[in-house]
Amino acid sequence: MEVVVGRVAKAHGIRGELAVDVRTDSPDERFAEGAVLTGKSRNGGTTRLTVAAARWHSGRLLLRFEEVPDRTAAERQRGLLLLAEAGELPPIDDPDEFYDHELEGLRAELTDGTVVGTVREIVHSPGGELLSLDRDGAEALVPFVREIVPEVDIDGGRVVLDPPEGLLDDGGETAGAPDDAAGPDEPAR
Template structure:
């Protein structure tokens, strides 16, 4: 299975370095020198790239790829998603820790079993993680905290919600 680990924001400098918005909890593994990622461009095309270097800079990761040597080439990758294979991830040891791809697609239900929707994605915000849930044809953002999401059952294909009044209302 493939998972989005970042999005290329823009070119940085003149030597092909790229500013990347990270979308993984393990950037040190995903963006390690020698790691492979696949870009998914806006036009639907893709390209395999190898990490040559990565460093933090102003809340983003600056990444250099072996195959991108100039700013002109880097500019063509603006907005591309960076995709990695989930089979290379080590299993999590903490029972309350999950990879994004494990949660995406799970059924969202209340404690009484009432289905309220499906987890679309995990949104990583400065204030913490949010579950983006499709509910009644619209997207609802639910804080991914124990008080509101008391149970996650990956094997059972569900997350249990205990939302405060009004959270799921239109």
């Protein structure tokens, strides 16, 4: 299984460097010279990329890949997701932190045990992380904070939610939930 460790934001300079939005806590390890990543384009196509160089510039990681020789080739990489093998990720020591792939697919249930959906993905927004729940084909976005998600039970395959009134649009399972509730649109806590 592969997990997202970055996203190409744009080309930088004329030598084929790429400005990358980092989505890993260990960028020096993930993007070390010689590291091989998978690039996944918006249309689902994939390509293998080998890190030739990495450096920080104005708070953003700049990468150069062996397979991207110049600015023209770099421009074609915009929006590319950078993936690494999940098995190669270091273990997390903090019990309140999780990799996105550990949460995806977990059953979402209320504190009383009522199942309200499945975690589709983790959305990383400027305001914090959100759980994107699949609720019978509809999406519900839930802030991934302890007050609303008091328990994450990876081994039990579930996350427990204690949502405020109106957060979930669930046809009446949560008292007072409006029919058109929606939230903003990535790891965790």
